[in-house]
Amino acid sequence: MTRGRFAFIIGCIGMLVGGAEVLRSPDVSASIVAASMLATMLRFATPLTLGALAGLLCERSGVANIAIEGMMLSAAFGAFLGAAATKNLLIGVLAGMAVGVAMATLHAWLSVSLRVDQIVSGTVINIMAAGITGFLSTEVVRRQALVGAGLLPALRIPVLADLPVVGPVFQQQPIAWVSLLLVPITHLVIFHTPWGLRLRSVGELPRAAHAAGINVIRTRYTAVMIGGAIAGIGGAYFTLESVPAFEPLMTNGRGFIALAALIFGGWTPAGAWAASLLFGAANALHINAQQFGIPVPAQIVGMFPYLLTIVILAGVIGRVSPPAAVGTPYEAD
Amino acid sequence: MTQAVRTRLIGGLIPSLAIVTALLIGGVIIWASGPRLDGPWFGIWFVVEAYQALVEGAFGSRASTIDTVLRTVPYLFTGLAVMVGFRGGMFNIGAEGQLAVGALASAWVGFSVTSLPLIIHLPLVLLTGCLAGAIWGGIAGLLKARTGAHEVITTIMLNYVGGQLAAYLLNGVLRDRSPLNVIAQTPKVAETARLPDLIPGLHSGVILVIGVAVLVWFVLWKTTTGFELRMVGINPDAASYAGVNVVRRMTWAMGVSGLLAGLAGAVQVAGVNYRSTLGFNVGYGFDSIAIALLGRNTVSGVVLSSILFAALRTGATKLQFRTQISTDIISVIQALVLLMIAADQIIRWIYRIGPAQPEAVADATSTAAPVASSESGR
Numbered sequence: 058m059t060r061g062r063f064a065f066i067i068g069c070i071g072m073l074v075g076g077a078e079v080l081r082s083p084d085v086s087a088s089i090v091a092a093s094m095l096a097t098m099l100r101f102a103t104p105l106t107l108g109a110l111a112g113l114l115c116e117r118s119g120v121a122n123i124a125i126e127g128m129m130l131s132a133a134f135g136a137f138l139g140a141a142a143t144k145n146l147l148i149g150v151l152a153g154m155a156v157g158v159a160m161a162t163l164h165a166w167l168s169v170s171l172r173v174d175q176i177v178s179g180t181v182i183n184i185m186a187a188g189i190t191g192f193l194s195t196e197v198v199r200r201q202a203l204v205g206a207g208l209l210p211a212l213r214i215p216v217l218a219d220l221p222v223v224g225p226v227f228q229q230q231p232i233a234w235v236s237l238l239l240v241p242i243t244h245l246v247i248f249h250t251p252w253g254l255r256l257r258s259v260g261e262l263p264r265a266a267h268a269a270g271i272n273v274i275r276t277r278y279t280a281v282m283i284g285g286a287i288a289g290i291g292g293a294y295f296t297l298e299s300v301p302a303f304e305p306l307m308t309n310g311r312g313f314i315a316l317a318a319l320i321f322g323g324w325t326p327a328g329a330w331a332a333s334l335l336f337g338a339a340n341a342l343h344i345n346a347q348q349f350g351i352p353v354p355a356q357i358v359g360m361f362p363y364l365l366t367i368v369i370l371a372g373v374i375g376r377v378s379p380p381a382a383v384g385t386p387y388e389a390d
Numbered sequence: 391m392t393q394a395v396r397t398r399l400i401g402g403l404i405p406s407l408a409i410v411t412a413l414l415i416g417g418v419i420i421w422a423s424g425p426r427l428d429g430p431w432f433g434i435w436f437v438v439e440a441y442q443a444l445v446e447g448a449f450g451s452r453a454s455t456i457d458t459v460l461r462t463v464p465y466l467f468t469g470l471a472v473m474v475g476f477r478g479g480m481f482n483i484g485a486e487g488q489l490a491v492g493a494l495a496s497a498w499v500g501f502s503v504t505s506l507p508l509i510i511h512l513p514l515v516l517l518t519g520c521l522a523g524a525i526w527g528g529i530a531g532l533l534k535a536r537t538g539a540h541e542v543i544t545t546i547m548l549n550y551v552g553g554q555l556a557a558y559l560l561n562g563v564l565r566d567r568s569p570l571n572v573i574a575q576t577p578k579v580a581e582t583a584r585l586p587d588l589i590p591g592l593h594s595g596v597i598l599v600i601g602v603a604v605l606v607w608f609v610l611w612k613t614t615t616g617f618e619l620r621m622v623g624i625n626p627d628a629a630s631y632a633g634v635n636v637v638r639r640m641t642w643a644m645g646v647s648g649l650l651a652g653l654a655g656a657v658q659v660a661g662v663n664y665r666s667t668l669g670f671n672v673g674y675g676f677d678s679i680a681i682a683l684l685g686r687n688t689v690s691g692v693v694l695s696s697i698l699f700a701a702l703r704t705g706a707t708k709l710q711f712r713t714q715i716s717t718d719i720i721s722v723i724q725a726l727v728l729l730m731i732a733a734d735q736i737i738r739w740i741y742r743i744g745p746a747q748p749e750a751v752a753d754a755t756s757t758a759a760p761v762a763s764s765e766s767g768r
Contacts, residue, residue, distance in 0.1 A: 188721030195716035356558035363547040370539035
């Protein structure tokens with residue numbers, strides 16, 4: 058992740074917000090557009106950031122993760138069930154994390170221990186998560202008529218939260234705050250601790266890491282499982298912070314967008330976070346385009362992040378390269 | 391028994407055992423979610439009753455059998471699509487998007503062109519769908535071959551681009567403007583753009599899909615192109631040394647894969663829905679991967695697995711009607727099948743079957759993982 062890429066992403070966000078300001082209909086005030094864009098962007102970016110960090114830990118250890126979607130979906134269900142059964146939102150979050158870890162452990166068992174193709178393993182988890190949560194939500198939730206335990210309350214920073222336009226930044230719900238905290242923490246862990254160095258070496262050149270005395274299998278398991286816990290928090294966002302109910306397939310592809318954010322950000326925490334914000338900004342413009350009276354069709358704006366991800370992957374705007382060992386099972390011999 | 395026969399027997403044995411095992415586990419889930427009545431035998435009777443309803447729902451009457459066949463058609467097209475990709479070392483997660491653009495394009499040609507005879511119009515509609523799908527898949531293939539951009543990610547992204555494009559067009563220029571229409575869909579296609587019925591209720595796309603399946607088998611196993619494609623799938627470096635144009639074959643594999651998925655969309659438009667509706671493609675992407683994996687990337691296997699998937703989906707309604715068990719039980723069973731296919735060690739362990747023979751691995755029929763896609767990173 059170069060400074061250039063970071064600046065590029067920030068520039069893109071500025072362009073989207075600026076575009077909204079320039080194109081808005083004169084009936085809508087500039088500050089309303091800015092405040093609304095900012096609030097929607099942050100809200101949308103929360104699960105993306107968490108999903109991308111989950112994928113980052115996994116992929117930096119050399120395990121491809123297209124299962125973020127399935128992990129978040131099942132965690133969303135687990136969090137809902139935990140909170141609804143105990144009427145305790147904190148237990149809900151913990152239940153979400155536990156389910157995330159369980160799915161991650163399955164991914165690790167399949168792709169690290171059994172050496173199943175990592176993309177196939179991810180596909181299995183995605184299909185399984187959709188099937189099991191769909192089945193359980195009709196069988197358990199509807200039959201027992203479980204009602205959600207409500208939403209996590211917003212935590213305000215006094216004074217700052219009352220500022221015009223930037224107020225929403227200082228008034229977010231706990232999981233959103235956690236996602237913001239986890240970005241620097243993950244950065245420190247990955248790039249400035251011995252464990253992080255070991256993790257990266259396992260993801261780049263596992264044979265050399267093994268020769269240096271690092272337990273490749275254990276390191277990969279740990280990374281994938283911590284990633285699962287983070288994806289679990291991301292899943293809890295959907296049922297404890299967004300809406301107080303579970304709907305089948307409610308993550309709606311956000312796990313795949315998180316994966317795109319991870320790639321977009323060049324497999325770094327700060328980059329993934331910035332890319333999540335960019336995707337959030339594009340989504341904010343997408344869903345508000347009509348309300349702001351913007352003449353560009355919302356769907357065209359909606360395509361933008363995905364097209365940009367393809368362009369970036371193709372190396373047209375600076376190349377990103379994944380950890381070298383991603384996708385390759387490690388065979389100790 | 392020769393080694394080849396043994397390998398082939400085990401090749402068919404493991405998917406069968408996976409299905410049986412998944413149905414047994416599904417039975418336990420049905421038992422656990424069913425009512426508790428009349429002593430210990432009631433539970434077993436209940437599970438038998440549920441599966442009987444499933445079979446009856448899929449094949450019990452003429453109408454339900456036709457329904458199962460109708461559902462098999464798109465599964466078979468998309469299953470073959472993913473299979474061709476796998477054989478060329480490409481993991482196509484984009485069948486959903488390719489099917490969507492195929493359906494859009496063919497519906498457009500279907501309703502906007504009105505003065506052609508069926509003999510020209512219908513092939514034109516189907517070919518447009520093929521072309522749109524082939525372009526959508528080919529982009530991913532070309533990007534992989536030229537720049538190394540991993541096709542798993544580009545096809546996922548192209549699914550979203552395709553989805554947004556469909557939303558834009560179906561709410562805009564392609565939208566049915568009749569005052570009765572309230573949803574994002576095209577007008578109905580002209581009579582000349584519809585597949586004639588083979589027997590009442592069953593369109594002739596069934597013949598087409600069988601023909602395409604045979605053609606896919608022939609091209610992959612009986613032509614030089616197919617041989618080169620499979621070579622690239624097993625080891626692109628070796629293929630390159632042997633003089634195969636790897637870039638062209640990869641693009642070709644994804645293009646043909648997209649073409650088949652696009653044709654699936656076109657046949658749904660021309661044979662079943664007579665229009666393209668926003669979101670009707672959802673779910674085919676992952677189901678088609680499951681079908682290709684369960685069929686071990688062989689044409690006969692893909693045919694059998696798409697019939698199985700269609701039958702499960704069709705029968706599920708009756709299962710729910712009779713036992714009040716949610717139709718989602720089918721997704722759970724499918725996930726279990728896929729899990730045990732992907733990690734066939736589980737099946738080998740349960741049923742005490744020896745490890746895969748080296749020949750089986752080299753034939754790439756064991757685990758579906760395309761060697762090329764896992765080794766070249768993303």
